[in-house]
Amino acid sequence: xxxxxxxxxxxxxxxxxxxxxxxxxxEETGDGVTVDMNNPTCxxxxxxxxxxxxxxxTDARFEGEGCSISMSSASMMTQAVKGKTIEDALKMSxxxxxxxxxxxxDTDLEMGDIEALQGVSKFPARIKCATLAWKAMEKGVxxx
Amino acid sequence: MDVKAIREMFxxxxxxxxxxxLVYLDSSATSQTPLPVIEALDKYYxxxxxxxxxxxxxxxTRATDQYEGAREKVRKFINAASEKEVIFTRxxxxxxxxxxxxxxxxxxxxxxxxxxxxxEHHSNIIPWQQAAKATGATLKYIPLQEDGTIALEDxxxxxxxxxxIVAVTHASNVLGTINxxxxxxxxxxxxxAVLLVDGAQAVPHMxxxxxxxxxxxxxxxxxxxxxxxxxGVLYGKQELLEQMEPVxxxxxxxxxxxxxxxxxxxLPWKFEAGTPIIAGAxxxxxxxxxxxxxxxxxxxxxxxKLAAYALEKLKSIDGISIYGPEERGxxxxxNIEDVHPHDVATVLDMEGIAIRAGHHCAQPLMKxxxxxxxxxxxxxxxxxxxxxxxxxxxxLKAKEYFGNVFK
Numbered sequence: 001x002x003x004x005x006x007x008x009x010x011x012x013x014x015x016x017x018x019x020x021x022x023x024x025x026x027e028e029t030g031d032g033v034t035v036d037m038n039n040p041t042c043x044x045x046x047x048x049x050x051x052x053x054x055x056x057x058t059d060a061r062f063e064g065e066g067c068s069i070s071m072s073s074a075s076m077m078t079q080a081v082k083g084k085t086i087e088d089a090l091k092m093s094x095x096x097x098x099x100x101x102x103x104x105x106d107t108d109l110e111m112g113d114i115e116a117l118q119g120v121s122k123f124p125a126r127i128k129c130a131t132l133a134w135k136a137m138e139k140g141v142x143x144x
Numbered sequence: 145m146d147v148k149a150i151r152e153m154f155x156x157x158x159x160x161x162x163x164x165x166l167v168y169l170d171s172s173a174t175s176q177t178p179l180p181v182i183e184a185l186d187k188y189y190x191x192x193x194x195x196x197x198x199x200x201x202x203x204x205t206r207a208t209d210q211y212e213g214a215r216e217k218v219r220k221f222i223n224a225a226s227e228k229e230v231i232f233t234r235x236x237x238x239x240x241x242x243x244x245x246x247x248x249x250x251x252x253x254x255x256x257x258x259x260x261x262x263x264e265h266h267s268n269i270i271p272w273q274q275a276a277k278a279t280g281a282t283l284k285y286i287p288l289q290e291d292g293t294i295a296l297e298d299x300x301x302x303x304x305x306x307x308x309i310v311a312v313t314h315a316s317n318v319l320g321t322i323n324x325x326x327x328x329x330x331x332x333x334x335x336x337a338v339l340l341v342d343g344a345q346a347v348p349h350m351x352x353x354x355x356x357x358x359x360x361x362x363x364x365x366x367x368x369x370x371x372x373x374x375x376g377v378l379y380g381k382q383e384l385l386e387q388m389e390p391v392x393x394x395x396x397x398x399x400x401x402x403x404x405x406x407x408x409x410x411l412p413w414k415f416e417a418g419t420p421i422i423a424g425a426x427x428x429x430x431x432x433x434x435x436x437x438x439x440x441x442x443x444x445x446x447x448x449k450l451a452a453y454a455l456e457k458l459k460s461i462d463g464i465s466i467y468g469p470e471e472r473g474x475x476x477x478x479n480i481e482d483v484h485p486h487d488v489a490t491v492l493d494m495e496g497i498a499i500r501a502g503h504h505c506a507q508p509l510m511k512x513x514x515x516x517x518x519x520x521x522x523x524x525x526x527x528x529x530x531x532x533x534x535x536x537x538x539x540l541k542a543k544e545y546f547g548n549v550f551k
Contacts (some may be wrong), residue, residue: 005162006494006545010487022278042486043503043510043517065516125493126359129486 008119009126010068017072017113022079023061032059033143037136039128044070048078048136052144057081057089062133069117069126074133076113084109086141093134100127145442151526153178153434164496167531171233172317172345172475172522173500174367175307177431181370184430188423196422197396198415202504208396214429215412218377221432222362223353228382228411232425236344236375239363240311242378244271244413246388247361248309254280257307259337261286261294261511266505272311281308286465288512291469292319299331307337314346314362318504318513318520320451320472322346329358338384344368348524349447349474351440360384366424371431375424378415385411392417400450443525447474450523450532457536463543467513475522477504480539483546485519491542497535 026034032051038044044066060078064071074132077096088109095105096114102121105111116138120130151157154176155338159166168176188210194203212227219227247256256274262285276283286302289295294312303310310332315322325341327379332339338360346352348369354362361384366375380388390408391398397417399407408414435443454476458464463481480488483502492499500520503510510516521535 004213006491009490041502043507044486045516067484068484123490126486126490 009123010086011116011119013022013113013116014068014072017075018068021062021071021075023082024063026061026063033140035136035140035143038133039066039070039132041128042066042134043074044129046074046133046136048068048074048133050137050140050144052086052141055085057084057086057088057141060137062136066132067126067129069120069129070132073130076117077137078134080112080114081137086144089141090138093138095110095136097131100131106113145438145446145525147446147526147528150178150438151449153180154376154526155177155179157169157526158208161496161498162494167495167497167534168501168533169521169523169527170498171348171524171527171539172368172520174373175348175370175524176526178434180434181372181430183425185372185423186490188426193423195406195419207422211322211420211427213506214425217429217432221436222347222377222379223355224379225355229354229379229385231378231380231385231412232417232420233363233376233378233415234374234421235365235367236342236363237376239361239376239378240267240340240342240467241271242391243361243363243380243388244275245391246415247338247384248272248277250276250387250389252276252279252281252324255306256281256307257284257304258282259284259286259302259307259310261312262508263289263292263294263319264311264313264508265342265344266507267344268311268313268340272309282306286312292316292321292467293469294323294328295322295325296324296331297521299328300545303331303335303337304544306337307335308445309340310337311340311342313344313350314352314396315340315343315473316509317345317475318477318506318509318518319426319468320475320477321469322350322473325357325359329360332360333358336456345473348443350444354379356433366428366431370434372424372427375421375428377428382411385415388415390414390417394418439526441451446525447523450474450527450529453529454521454523454532454535457532458539461536461539461543464539467518474524475520477481477518477520479515479518480543485517487546488519488539488542490537491545494537495534495538497531497538 026049035048047065049061062074164542193208194207196208215227215230218230233408248319329339340361341359347364367373465479467477489501
């Protein structure tokens with residue numbers, strides 16, 4: 001492998017989310033549910049704010065600190081689940097886990113930029129970085 | 145010191161990772177294992193494997209002799225007064241927990257103090273947090289100097305007549321700071337406190353002498369000093385170990401067992417319940433023989449030279465922050481501007497270079513440094529300046545790669 005293989009991991013769209021995170025910044029209104037999660041083995045942390053109305057995620061925002069993979073994944077996740085039903089959001093999370101195991105995913109759900117993270121499955125040490133935000137989302141919607 | 149000959153004793157180093165020769169710079173996490181240790185383990189399992197201290201048969205005697213022989217090697221290596229003061233444990237963490245349970249909880253009263261530092265590994269923080277909660281004692285921290293060292297005036301100002309236990313690392317696993325243990329021991333003793341030292345990062349790299357340091361407890365791990373995993377040592381002064389309660393109970397550690405009461409064996413076996421880590425201890429003994437053959441003074445000089453070389457090399461990279469004092473042990477902890485340490489570690493891994501990235505089991509220290517994570521390259525007797533050159537080159541690539549991404 002050479003440095004070119006890094007492009008498998010660090011796709012341009014990932015770097016774009018890392019550099020220009022979407023939905024970054026928690027609203028201080030106190031609305032919705034806030035979930036704190038960290039990856040105890042490496043120190044990455046995320047705070048996720050979710051608003052759910054009548055079973056639909058109406059807003060998803062985050063802040064946190066971590067590597068390019070964890071932060072871009074959080075950005076993509078908030079974008080993807082916004083406007084989805086809880087059921088679909090959880091389904092996407094499960095699809096994302098499959099993707100991290102290297103499985104081909106076949107779905108009608110609009111996964112958006114998330115598929116750019118497929119390359120992470122080839123870097124086992126980094127999978128936990130990518131799944132952190134999704135785990136926080138699962139915890140958040142289950143608390144509703 | 146003939147590093148080329150030493151490297152030949154470590155077969156694991158002779159391999160390619162991701163198409164590049166392996167450059168292993170993570171010995172502070174775990175060191176590699178030389179042939180004499182692998183062969184000692186192999187011989188034990190092929191020829192001598194048996195339980196210790198109970199069999200009348202020949203294999204039982206051989207295993208016991210080798211297990212107790214390893215204890216004597218440890219005693220000599222750290223210059224303890226007696227083999228009664230050398231307890232085999234699972235590692236530094238277990239050693240510290242034994243003291244926090246068996247000694248600290250027995251003597252601590254509400255209002256007493258435990259004094260530690262912010263540069264401790266989690267294994268020398270959490271056992272004391274728990275002991276403080278259980279007894280009503282207070283946990284206090286000696287502040288750090290700006291460069292990540294400890295000033296003796298601050299030790300004097302923190303340790304009081306209420307202090308019963310001081311627990312300090314000998315060498316920091318993040319900053320590389322080497323602490324003045326002998327002087328800290330004196331301050332602790334002047335106030336009637338005992339000193340526990342976490343020696344996990346020191347014993348692999350330097351000669352440590354229990355009689356000279358005059359600390360009361362000292363903990364270290366085999367796997368960071370060319371030995372196998374799952375073996376470590378708790379050194380304790382005999383009079384303190386006599387007062388200390390066992391934490392684990394069962395076979396091996398008993399003298400007489402009655403229906404409702406039992407008595408314990410004498411030291412050191414009172415702390416070694418169950419079938420002990422026989423192969424691990426024998427492997428540790430072989431590691432000590434190996435290190436002494438090379439010479440601890442040679443290893444210390446070599447590691448120090450590498451750390452100084454790395455420090456100089458890394459400092460020349462633009463946008464790098466290096467943590468810890470100039471005078472340091474065998475590691476360099478750093479961050480590169482705009483590149484998260486995990487991303488640095490992945491880029492280096494693609495070049496065959498293994499470093500550590502994360503909080504290094506030292507979250508309070510990360511807070512003190514005002515970072516969430518750092519990258520760390522650590523060195524040992526088998527590392528070379530060429531490997532540090534490879535590291536520096538790899539870091540430039542990481543910078544370039546992420547630099548382009550951000551443009």
